Every structure is written in structure tokens, then in C-alpha cells.
Amino acid sequence: MTLENQHPQPGVQLSLAPRLSTLTLLCALSVLPLNVFLPSLANIAQDFQADYALVSLSLAGYAIVAVALELIMGPLSDRFGRRPIVMVSLATFTVGSIGCAFASDIWTFLAFRLLQAAITSCYPISMAIIRDTAGREQTASRIGYAAMIWALAPMIGPALGGIVDETLGWRAIFWGLALAGIVMFALCWFELGETNKTRSGTIVQQFHAYPALFRAPRFWAYALCMGFSVGAVYAFLAGAPLVAAIFDVSSASLGFYIGSITAGFVFGSFLSGRYAGRYPLTSMMIVGRIVACAGPAICLVLFFADVRDVIALFGPCILVGVGNGLTMPSANAGALSVRPDLAGSAAGLAGAMTLAGGAALSSITGAVLTEGNATYALFSIMLFSTGFALLAAVLAALVEKRSSIPAT
Template sequence: MNHLKISEQTELSLKLLLPLLAAVIAISPLAIDMYLPAMPILAEHLSTDMPMVQNSLSIYLLGYALGLLFFGPQADKRSRRKLVMLGISGFIVMSIAITFVTSIEQFLSCRFFQAFISSAATVVVPGTIKERYGKDTAKGFSYVSMIMMVAPMIAPAIGSVLLLHSWQLIFLSLAAYSFIILLLVYRFLPEVKREKNLVPVSFLQRYKIVLSNKKSQLNIVTSMVISLAFFAYITAIPFVYLTVFNVSEFEFSLLFAVNVLALMTAHFINTRLVSRKGSFKMLTYGLIVALCFSSLLVAVNFLQLPLMFTAVAVLPLMGSLSMIAVNADALIMQEFTRESGTASAVIGTLRFGIGALAGPILAYFYDGSALPFALLMWCSIIVVLLCQLPNMTKSIEIKD
């Protein structure tokens, strides 16, 4: 018997629901990227140095990860609609509070709580998509990711324009955007009615259920390691393009935008094919492409070939990483009905945790070239391949 019943009064078409969920998810990328151009001015205003302001990024990610851990299990037993409204409302309050800070300590504290409370809104999104799409969960994930990727593309440019007035306007704009989303959530986001659990499940038991599920363990590792590859790209690509290959800032922006378009294209392809092929096959296709082009990336940087070769290798590689990630997440979520919020928290926390290692790893192996970056991407793909080999073997045996 299905333990989750969607209220008929608040029934919403998928065409409207997915953009709304994408808008909720986009709050964090906007909060991370919009204020980047304001960092030097913030350092001056708060009488501190740039490294302290840059630490606010790490503080934000820490607060977000801890928030996921706390709110994930809550999303499995409480109203998801209310959690979204709580998360967005808290984000609005903290965004406004930031405009009144007078010290770096106050700024860092506000950023931490801004991230922590906002995770209450985003942690419910994967479970909501799963309930609406069922076996086509990966299709829903791809649609949301494709829409949401517009945010990091335009956020720095929006921040630069708002900075012409003041850095405070950036955070007031975040509050205004979030308020609009809050109104849309109140009007359109459907509620999930739950039957009372026959056996109460504690906070820690929910995590035990998720982490001990053997069918999802390798996919959880896959999702985590793919994030390491993705964060390696985010961390290293400015250095690779701007320093190693000496491109201009304008050329870097173009190359970065093209790679984001590659991610969006991969998500679009996934939405077209995943219903027929299934998430596992699409993950496998993505893995094959990733293995080929990560190997090519290592080769061209080992041979120190011109920029064109690295750019050509990175383009399909980034698209394949996104295809692996959304399908691995879908396979994980399909294993859980009553613990989907906890599963989302596990995925998100592990992603941010492993992603934080990309910088130190690249710093340790730094040699002034792009080779360490290429090798880290390749090694990540190899680990994913090892994780998926048992599933591939089972798939071949079933066919035989």
C-alpha cells in the first residue's frame, strides 16, 4: 500500500511543478555566485582581508551540508510543503540580516545560518520529483537540472550589475527573488499527505536504512565520486584556461559557458532517452563517454598539446558527468519511498564532503600544468567504473 497520497486539491501539472522546483533549487547557486564580484568591496567594508571573505564560501557549504543532515529525516515525516516554506522564509530573513552586518564575524555567521535554513527547502526536491515521476525519476531530475543551470550561468553577471549600486543590493535581490518563490510555493506546491507509520523510525534509524541498503550503496559511491570529478573541474578550470593556456577573461567566459551548455545538452538528451532506455543504461552510456574523453584529456595534457585539444576533450566529458550523476541519483531514490528525504541528505552531504577534497588534492599534486586536473578526473571515472562493474555484469548475465 502506498504510504504517500497526493492531495487532489493541490494537484499541479508536471510542466509547472518542475520549473518551480528548479527555482527552489536555484536559490543556493544564486546565493553562492551572485556575491562573488563583491568580495573585494566586502573585504574593504568589513575591514578584513580577501581570504576571510573567501572563507564565507566554505562556511556556506558547511552550513548547507549540516542543514541537509538535519532536515533530510524531517522531510520523511513532516510536511514537505511547510519545510520548503520554512527554508525559503529563513533564507529571506538571513539575506536581509546580512545587509546590516558590520564585521566579518557577523557576515560569516549569517552566511552559515542562511545556508543551513535554506537546505530545508532544497532537501525535499528529489523526493518530490520521485513521487511524481516514479520510474522516470531520472527524466525529472534532468529537466530540473537543465532549468536550474541557468542560475550559475547568469549569477555573476547579475551580481556585477547590482554591485554598481551597492553590495547590499545583491542580498536584497536574493531576498526579493526568494519572496517571489515563496509566494509561488504557497500557491502551487502540492502537499503530500502521509499515513501514520505503524512503527516509528528514529532520526539515526533512517540514516541506517539508507546507508545499509545494498542495492544503493555502489550508486551512492558513484554519485559521490562523480562529484569529486565535477568539483575538480570547478576548482581547476580557471587556472587551466587562464594560466596554463593564457586565454583572456572573455575567452574563458565563452569556454565556461560552452561547457555549461554541454551539461544542459546532456540533460536534454537524458530526458529524451531515459524513459525508453532506463537509468542504468543511460548511466552506462555516460560512463563509456566519460572514460573515453577523460583518457583523451590525460593524453593531450601529457603531450602538452594546444588548448583546442583540451577544450574538445572537456566538452563531452562534462556532459557525460552530468548524465552519470542524474541517473545514479535516480537509481538511489528509486530504492526509497519513506526515506527519500534522508536519501537526499546522504547524497548531498557526501557530495559536498568529497567535493571539498578536490582543492587540497589538486594543490598537493600541483606542478604548474593541467595534468593533475586531468588525472584526478580520470581516476574518478575509473573508481565509478569499478563501482558499476558488478551491475554491468549482472545486466549481461540477465541478457544471456
């Protein structure tokens, strides 16, 4: 599946609209470095003779830089264009990967690890590129297909990293990431043309336009829907291990239950890719939220019906993943369409708000759950989060309907 090529520039054969497969690979690469090296943390700590807690900063620090970059790079892509930001991000990521592979001490490793975080900005920029080259509903469809691979990458990443670590050593993981960065840079260099045709005059003017998104009720409706949708998953990730311990569930089984939500998200994203272009964005969002709400609601009904089978209690949670897969592409497309001239800024801001929502729900879950209330409290928090996301989706539908009514 390709987007239409237009207006190649003299001297370099660039297509204005890249293939969807290119953007999908770019999205996958933007998330893979986050956890592909996790199986190697202990070996890295041993090689550098460093505390495990210090080495784990390579994960927390990376996440903090990633959030900051999403807030910055989105507006910069609205000012300077999508292509320069993608190319700089890929180059910085590649340098960071090579630096991690060569690092001789923990501090050098951590410094170059932070440089690797530049790749995370490629995801919101890819969403903005899709919005630049497609209509609202078609944007949701294409984001749905891209989200399938984006979701698979973190599932496959740790297993792949563990195999590479055992066979070639942990440094080979970062050499592999560097090679992926070089290949992606070359692919984007020859294929990725500039899609942003409404760039602002100055960077000051661009950042002054940022508050316009905060004043738009439509943007808040879409962004809150995204944040609370993801928050339900983060709540599950934070609370499921405690519930599993209460029911004496093995680590392997817990991993299966956690992975089932991601599998549901992949399936829901596939459905979005197939059907989102045929229906209004808010219709897809509301259907997705109803499906997601059904998951924890069924779990609570079974729990209060005195069902104590782990499969029966955890199984319906897959509906949260399916619902998110149906919701997120349309919500993302809606947020980017509020101000098409600020699509990059909207993508970065919505992404940061989504991460913040997930972190908040995760923290609340960790603070509330105890061994005495873990099961019903977890599903209640998930139901609250999915229900609030449903309200946001309904609000988005109402705001969209009001904005479509012509003034008299």
C-alpha cells in the same frame, strides 16, 4: 510540463504534486545565493572595513552549513513532510537575506549569511518531491530538466551580481534574493501540497532508519557514481588554472573553458530529460560514464602525441560535462528509489556524499599537481575519477539485475 494535481485540501487550494516549473525554480534558487554575490566581496570588505579573508568566510561557512543541513533536513522531511521543510527553509532564507542587506558590521553579515544557507536544503527536498510523484525512470527524466536550470543558475549568478553591484550596490543583491525568497514562498504556499505519504511515527524512529541506507549496496553504487562524477569536475576546477598558467592562457579564456563543462552538463541534462524515461536508469548512467571517460582519455592521448594546443587539450573536457548530465539525474533517481520511504534522507545523504567527493578530489588535485606534471596529472586524475564512476555505474546495474531475479 506539469505533474498531475490531486486531492486539494479544504480551505487552501493546494495541488498535491506541484508543477515541474515550480520545483525547477526552487532548485535554481537553492544554488544561486552561493556565488551571486562573489563580485561584491571586495566592496563588502571595504564597507565593513574588514579583512578580505574574514569576508570570504561568507562562502566557506555557507558551504559547511549547507552540507550539514542536507544531512539533517532530508530525514526531517521524511518525518514531518516535504512541505513544512520547504516553507521553513524559504522563510529562514528570506530572513537571512534581509539581515544581510541591513547588516551594519561584518559579524552581523556573516551571521545572517549562515541563515541564508537554509535554502540549500530545498534542492534535495525537491528531488524527493519528484520521486514521491513519479516512477523511477520518470523521476530521472524530470530531474534532468530541473538540473538544466540548476546548472545555469551558478553560471548566470556572478554576472548578474556584478551588474547589480555596479548599478545599485552590493546590498541590492541581497534585497533581490529576499524578494525571490518571498515570491517562491508564496508560490509554494499555494501550490506545494504534501507528497510524502509514508512518514515515520517519531523523529527517533526516522533517524534510526538512516543507517538502512548505509547497508544498501544499491545506494552506495548510485552515491559513489554521483560522487566520482562530480569529483572529476572539481579536479578540473582545481587544476585547470595551473595548466592555463603554464600555457599562458588568459583569465577570460580559462573562464570559457571552465564554463564549457557546465554547458556540456546542461546539454547532457536536456538529453536525460528527453530520453531517461525511455531507458533503464543504469543504461543512462553507463552511457554517460563512457562519454565522460572519453574526455580526459582523449586529452591524454593528444598530450602524449605531443599536441600542445590548448583548445585541443581542454576542448574534450566538455564531454565530462555531457556525461555528467546524462549520469546524474539517473543516479539521483536510483539513490532515491532504494528506499522510497527514506527518499528525503537519501537525497540529503547522497548530496552530502557528492559534495564530499568533489571536495576530496579537489584537495587531491591541489596536492599532486606541480608545474612539471600539471597537464598529464590533471587529466589522469580526471580519468581515474570518471573511470571509478563508470565502475560504480556497472556495479549499480549488476545489483539492480540481481535484485530483479525472483527468489526460488
